[in-house]
Amino acid sequence: QKEVEQNSGPLSVPEGAIASLNCTYSDRVSQSFFWYRQYSGKSPELIMSIYSNGDKEDGRFTAQLNKASQYVSLLIRDSQPSDSATYLCARGSTLGRLYFGRGTQLTVWP
Amino acid sequence: GAGVSQSPSNKVTEKGKDVELRCDPISGHTALYWYRQSLGQGLEFLIYFQGNSAPDKSGLPSDRFSAERTGGSVSTLTIQRTQQEDSAVYLCASSLVAGGQANNYGYTFGSGTRLTVV
Numbered sequence: 124q125k126e127v128e129q130n131s132g133p134l135s136v137p138e139g140a141i142a143s144l145n146c147t148y149s150d151r152v153s154q155s156f157f158w159y160r161q162y163s164g165k166s167p168e169l170i171m172s173i174y175s176n177g178d179k180e181d182g183r184f185t186a187q188l189n190k191a192s193q194y195v196s197l198l199i200r201d202s203q204p205s206d207s208a209t210y211l212c213a214r215g216s217t218l219g220r221l222y223f224g225r226g227t228q229l230t231v232w233p
Numbered sequence: 234g235a236g237v238s239q240s241p242s243n244k245v246t247e248k249g250k251d252v253e254l255r256c257d258p259i260s261g262h263t264a265l266y267w268y269r270q271s272l273g274q275g276l277e278f279l280i281y282f283q284g285n286s287a288p289d290k291s292g293l294p295s296d297r298f299s300a301e302r303t304g305g306s307v308s309t310l311t312i313q314r315t316q317q318e319d320s321a322v323y324l325c326a327s328s329l330v331a332g333g334q335a336n337n338y339g340y341t342f343g344s345g346t347r348l349t350v351v
Contacts, residue, residue: 157339166324166342167276211276213339218281218289219264219328221340225275 126150129212129224138233142199146212146224149193155215156188156195161226162208171197202231235259237343239325245349246315254310254346258327265308266328266340267300269321276324282308315350322347 128147136142144158155174159167173179173186173195185198195214199206209228213221238257246252258265267279278292282302293299297315302308312319326340 155339159339166322166345169339169341172339219283220266220278220281220289223276 126222127212127214127224129210129227131225131227133228133230135230135232136202138202138204138231140202140231142202142206142229142231144197144199144210144212144227144229146195146197147193148195148212148214148222150214150216150222151190151193153214153216156186157213157215157221158184158186158195158197159211159213159223160208161211167211199229202229204231204233207231237325237327237341239323239343239346241346242344243347243349245351248317248350249314251311251313252315252348254312254323254325254348256308256310256325256327256343258306258308258325259329259341260306262327262329262341263305264328265302266326267308267310268324268326270324270345271321277321279310279323312348315348317350320348320350 126149158171160170161167171184171186173188176188176190179186183200187196207230209226211226212224240255265282268276270276280300281289284305285302297313300310322345324342324345326342328340
């Protein structure tokens with residue numbers, strides 16, 4: 124966990140707002156980055172992956188990667204109460220293992 | 234199978250007993266990982282398999298914990314002489330690619346085994 128840092132939150136936004144989740148990492152050779160969503164009492168599910176600098180959009184989700192700054196973020200547009208969950212950032216490694224952050228808890232209130 | 238299957242989904246055991254947790258990964262996934270998650274905590278890495286070998290077992294918390302994988306498929310995590318601090322959700326994940334600058338597909342997690350030691 125010390126290699127991937129996330130704002131622990133909790134983050135609370137109103138319905139329809141943009142939620143911004145941030146993550147920094149320490150290993151400069153990492154090439155792959157992932158965002159997982161974990162609902163309370165459930166296992167994590169992969170929602171976004173990103174490998175190149177810049178933005179990657181998928182529906183209401185946009186992942187942003189800046190390798191020079193060792194920074195990856197997830198934007199959720201038009202946030203919905205169903206987006207309320209813990210979001211885990213992860214980076215890949217040469218051995219294939221993912222290193223996870225501790226997660227940021229997001230609450231979207233109606 | 235279509236997803237990562239773990240069994241049992243719940244296990245309550247008495248302190249000092251041994252338990253076995255099973256993971257059946259997605260067919261064709263060569264890499265398999267065990268994590269555990271205590272209530273309200275992050276994911277704690279336990280062990281990683283590539284095929285039947287375990288190149289990284291650095292996360293196993295003590296020699297009471299062991300794991301094996303046979304036939305490049307099913308894996309079993311065994312906890313001997315369970316303690317109350319072993320209570321957690323044990324998650325298994327598999328991925329299609331491992332090694333190099335790979336794992337481009339991320340993991341798929343199973344639904345977990347909730348272990349309670351009383």
